[in-house]
Amino acid sequence: MxxxxxxxxxxxxxxxxxxxxxxxxxxxxxxxxxxxxxxxxxxxxxxxxxxxxxxxxxxxxxxxxxxxxxxxxxxxxxxxxxxxxxxxxxxxxxxxxxxxxxAADPAVRDAVAAFQDFARTRPGIIVEDKAVSASLHYRQAQGEAEAVGALAERLADETGLTLQPGNLVVELKTPxxxxxxxxxxxxxxxxxxxxxxxxxxxxxxxxxxxxxxxxxxxxxxxxxxxxxxxxxxxxxxxxxxxxxxxxxxxxx
CATH class of the missing domain: 3.40.50.1000 (HAD superfamily/HAD-like)
Known part of the structure; x- marks a missing residue:
């Protein structure tokens, strides 16, 4: 088969x-x-x-x-x-x-702030601010995958930003x-x-x-x-x- x-x-x-x-x-x-x-x-x-x-x-x-x-x-x-x-x-x-x-969706700033708050108490999490999008890298904190995914999905629902999952990274981007x-x-x-x-x-x-x-x-x-x-x-x-x-x- x-x-x-x-x-x-x-x-x-x-x-x-x-x-x-x-x-x-x-x-x-x-x-x-x-x-x-x-x-x-x-x-x-x-x-x-x-x-x-x-x-x-x-x-x-x-x-x-x-x-x-x-x-x-x-x-x-x-x-x-x-x-x-x-x-x-x-x-x-x-x-x-x-x-x-x-042009950057204004909600990207909200996503960056939320990602930074999340990363503050989680070693290994990296926030990347690309102006038109915000990324949360968890390659060095793979145990946080479930929490990262839940946060990204909630923010996507709240902001209307496009959720772009990647290889051990999530990104919220201008649609x-x-x-x-x-x-x-x-x-x-x-x-x-x-x-x-x-x-x-x-x-x-x-x-x-x-x-x-x-x-x-x-x-x-x-x-x-x-x-x-x-x-x-x-x-x-x-x-x-x-x-x-x-x-x-x-x-x-």
Whole structure:
């Protein structure tokens, strides 16, 4: 009997030759290993070199789409990607350098304050204020998972903010965008327009990107352990991602 889990485990690696691809890459868990704290992820010479070479090979059809802010994306990737989207689509920089930034929902300030109150008496809990969203990281306090989830759900109900669960993090964000809307916006513009979108992600937040890529004639690539996913291909870890990005070629 074939189970869902066994089907997911058998996801094939993405092909090494693609017809006019446009690559959309998550940061944490895809381009960079997951770390205990957000600021523990630092630039890496290999990653930067791979991204710069890839952007050149694909004539700029490369974008990083992350839950991190644009400033954090640029810090970690050393500005190797001209096109980037931060905070699940709430910030987006086009290839020409122009920016789209959503106005922050005022309720984000309430979420930040509530998260800070929660973290004050719980060692290992980290609050991240992204202006348009608030994140509560509990990687170093996994015993608080139930309390973190309950708090986030209550605040989402009270404020109308969008609850975005992630890998040992919850985020309350200004409504209106996700990684899928960011990918679709890029695909409507040069240099991505008319290309085949390929989204690489590891987290539940990347499923919107996988679905958007599929809808636009491309596919998703799940990085990491098997799970239910809209992705059609898989890679085991960050090293495999970088090796594939370094080798992938555009067919004539």
């Amino acid at each position: 074939t189970t869902a889990a066994s089907t997911i485990r058998q996801l094939p690696a993405p092909p090494g030759r693609l017809t006019r691809p446009a690559l959309f890459l998550d940061m944490d868990g895809v381009l960079a290993p997951l770390a205990e704290t957000p600021d523990a992820v630092v630039p890496d010479a290999r990653r930067t070199a791979v991204l710069r070479a890839l952007a050149q090979r694909l004539n700029g059809r490369l974008a990083i789409i992350s839950g991190r802010t644009l400033a954090e994306i640029d810090r970690i990737a050393e500005s190797a990607a001209a096109s980037a989207s931060g905070v699940h689509g709430l910030e987006r920089r086009r290839a020409d350098g122009s920016l789209d930034r959503a 209106g965008t996700d990684k899928g809307t960011a990918l679709a916006a890029f695909m409507a513009e040069a240099p991505f327009k008319g290309a085949m979108p390929v989204m690489l992600g590891d987290d539940l937040t990347d499923e919107d990107g996988f679905r958007a890529a599929e809808a636009l004639g491309g596919f998703g690539v799940l990085v990491g352990p098997p799970r239910a996913t809209a992705a059609r291909h898989g890679l085991p870890d960050v090293d495999a991602v970088l090796a594939w990005l370094d080798a992938v070629e555009e067919t004539p």
